[in-house]
Amino acid sequence: MPKVLVVAESKNGEIKKPTLELLSLAKSQNLQAETILIGNDVSSHADLLAGYGAEKVYLADDAGLSIYNTSQFTALVEDAAKQSGATQIWLTSSETGRDLTPRVAARFGVGALSDVTELEINGDDITVVRPCMATKLVQQCRFRNDGLKVISIRAGTYEATEASAGSADTVSLSIPEGDPRVEVRNIQVEETNEIELNEASIVVSVGRGTGGTEGCEFVKPLAGEMGAAFGASRAVCDAGWMPHKHQVGQTGTVVSPDFYFAFGISGAIQHLAGMSGSKVIVAINKDAEAPIFKVADYGIIGDLFKAVPVFQEEVGKLKN
Amino acid sequence: MEIIVPIRQVPDVALNIRVNDGVVVEDGVSFVISSWDETAIEGALQMTEELGGEVTLLGIGPQRVSEALRKGLAMGAHKAIHVLYEEGQTDSFGYAKIMTKVMEGRNYDMILTGKQAQDTDAGLTASMLAEFLELPQVTNIIRFGDLAADGLTVYRKGDHGTEVLGLKLPAVVTVNDSLNEPRLASMRGIMMAKKKPMESLTPADLGMNAEELGLQGSMTEVLKFEKPESRKEGERFEGEETETVPMTLQKLVSEAKLAV
Numbered sequence: 266m267p268k269v270l271v272v273a274e275s276k277n278g279e280i281k282k283p284t285l286e287l288l289s290l291a292k293s294q295n296l297q298a299e300t301i302l303i304g305n306d307v308s309s310h311a312d313l314l315a316g317y318g319a320e321k322v323y324l325a326d327d328a329g330l331s332i333y334n335t336s337q338f339t340a341l342v343e344d345a346a347k348q349s350g351a352t353q354i355w356l357t358s359s360e361t362g363r364d365l366t367p368r369v370a371a372r373f374g375v376g377a378l379s380d381v382t383e384l385e386i387n388g389d390d391i392t393v394v395r396p397c398m399a400t401k402l403v404q405q406c407r408f409r410n411d412g413l414k415v416i417s418i419r420a421g422t423y424e425a426t427e428a429s430a431g432s433a434d435t436v437s438l439s440i441p442e443g444d445p446r447v448e449v450r451n452i453q454v455e456e457t458n459e460i461e462l463n464e465a466s467i468v469v470s471v472g473r474g475t476g477g478t479e480g481c482e483f484v485k486p487l488a489g490e491m492g493a494a495f496g497a498s499r500a501v502c503d504a505g506w507m508p509h510k511h512q513v514g515q516t517g518t519v520v521s522p523d524f525y526f527a528f529g530i531s532g533a534i535q536h537l538a539g540m541s542g543s544k545v546i547v548a549i550n551k552d553a554e555a556p557i558f559k560v561a562d563y564g565i566i567g568d569l570f571k572a573v574p575v576f577q578e579e580v581g582k583l584k585n
Numbered sequence: 586m587e588i589i590v591p592i593r594q595v596p597d598v599a600l601n602i603r604v605n606d607g608v609v610v611e612d613g614v615s616f617v618i619s620s621w622d623e624t625a626i627e628g629a630l631q632m633t634e635e636l637g638g639e640v641t642l643l644g645i646g647p648q649r650v651s652e653a654l655r656k657g658l659a660m661g662a663h664k665a666i667h668v669l670y671e672e673g674q675t676d677s678f679g680y681a682k683i684m685t686k687v688m689e690g691r692n693y694d695m696i697l698t699g700k701q702a703q704d705t706d707a708g709l710t711a712s713m714l715a716e717f718l719e720l721p722q723v724t725n726i727i728r729f730g731d732l733a734a735d736g737l738t739v740y741r742k743g744d745h746g747t748e749v750l751g752l753k754l755p756a757v758v759t760v761n762d763s764l765n766e767p768r769l770a771s772m773r774g775i776m777m778a779k780k781k782p783m784e785s786l787t788p789a790d791l792g793m794n795a796e797e798l799g800l801q802g803s804m805t806e807v808l809k810f811e812k813p814e815s816r817k818e819g820e821r822f823e824g825e826e827t828e829t830v831p832m833t834l835q836k837l838v839s840e841a842k843l844a845v
Contacts, residue, residue, distance in 0.1 A: 274744070333748075335721070339716075359744050367709035367711075405808040447723065449749075450749045518762070547837065565826070566821060566831055567824075571826040575827055
């Protein structure tokens with residue numbers, strides 16, 4: 266009997282949307298699903314997870330787990346997977362997911378398929394599609410083994426469906442010792458009141474065409490007014506105009522919102538690789554030859570500094 | 586500080602990549618060192634320049650991989666290991682097993698490599714290697730701090746912010762490209778690279794047999810490669826922003842169902 270263990274994630278006191286997407290996927294495939302949630306002060310989320318279909322919630326709730334570390338998280342997932350008898354472990358493509366997926370797989374002596382954008386599930390028989398070569402190609406892959414299958418799924422690939430009220434069946438995991446070879450000394454936390462890039466349905470993003478921090482700050486309020494997350498190209502972040510947390514791209518955050526507005530972004534390959542999954546791309550750029558226009562559904566050849574105030578006015582009208 | 590940098594030779598993803606019958610066409614392809622691995626080479630060079638020690642590159646693949654290794658040596662790496670490998674399709678698990686064998690009996694403080702390779706974008710091999718070697722791992726680092734008695738300080742880009750970690754060596758570390766700007770090889774570097782030691786090994790030299798190699802040694806399999814459905818170029822608007830913007834927004838609402 267197939268059974269999925271979803272590795273849940275939380276941030277700022279909420280379960281992250283990609284976790285709900287995975288649970289919803291399991292439900293839509295009629296797969297038995299359980300989940301593991303690791304963190305500090307996270308037990309209150311158990312009922313929510315149950316409402317999304319987790320038949321059991323394995324909890325590791327401890328102050329020492331507020332920041333991710335490979336050793337304890339791998340050991341905890343291993344413990345939950347063994348207790349659960351899971352035949353599949355699903356993770357998201359967050360930084361935690363990317364670090365944890367291969368370590369968990371290797372712990373069990375099996376392989377993994379990461380950053381999956383399409384799954385074909387027949388019980389435990391799984392074929393996936395995943396991007397490669399900076400998203401210029403996709404590859405169709407399958408597992409060769411009959412045993413445990415470990416998969417990470419790109420955020421935004423599947424929808425989180427509406428949940429019912431849930432009452433969780435929880436199992437408390439014993440917290441393993443940390444690895445003394447890795448000491449978490451500090452974390453430089455970022456602002457918490459902004460919409461997450463990889464959970465937003467609209468992203469407003471800025472590139473080198475803004476000319477500097479001032480230019481980026483000129484565009485930023487539009488994001489708030491549209492209820493959008495604010496993103497930036499690698500060039501903008503590397504130049505120090507915007508903090509790296511805003512970076513959209515293959516080495517920043519990979520996004521797949523419903524709408525992606527690119528202001529003054531030329532469309533370098535690694536940037537396109539990070540947003541080509543967007544449903545609708547709108548590009549605003551002075552340069553008619555900018556590569557981004559080749560992938561934009563709507564392309565405005567114009568001055569972003571003139572365009573932004575007009576956007577703001579029109580968005581204001583739409584909201585009324 | 587002895588650092589081993591596994592590198593992957595990949596088709597240049599900045600250029601056109603062609604697929605024929607589900608397989609990537611190699612004819613006429615320009616091969617390069619995977620970009621994140623170049624970052625790792627640069628990081629290793631900077632560290633050994635400051636702290637002493639040597640940078641050893643590791644490449645696994647057919648004969649052409651030696652060219653990528655020479656390029657890394659031209660950047661300044663001290664020596665290279667080429668596992669001459671022509672066993673066909675191999676996944677991250679398979680590569681990690683081969684690397685584990687290579688590391689046996691070798692002395693190193695750090696295995697430093699890119700967070701993912703540009704051909705697969707899988708990001709699995711380094712962490713699997715760390716598990717097989719029972720070493721600690723830190724992935725996605727954006728900065729190195731000081732090396733002290735109680736460990737090396739590293740800055741990792743995590744989900745909640747930048748994590749500052751103290752890492753006891755030996756360890757496996759993967760890099761984000763924000764770490765540095767890789768240097769270009771100089772003419773002198775290219776000349777000197779020709780004389781630097783390149784150790785050539787085969788899987789048999791590593792004591793590996795057929796079941797551990799290629800598809801047989803892999804846990805996952807690529808069935809085929811395809812071009813993704815390409816985005817078509819959409820509508821363009823040129824003119825006064827006071828006209829083009831409202832026009833675009835109107836279409837976004839009526840055609841694409843934009844709601845704010």
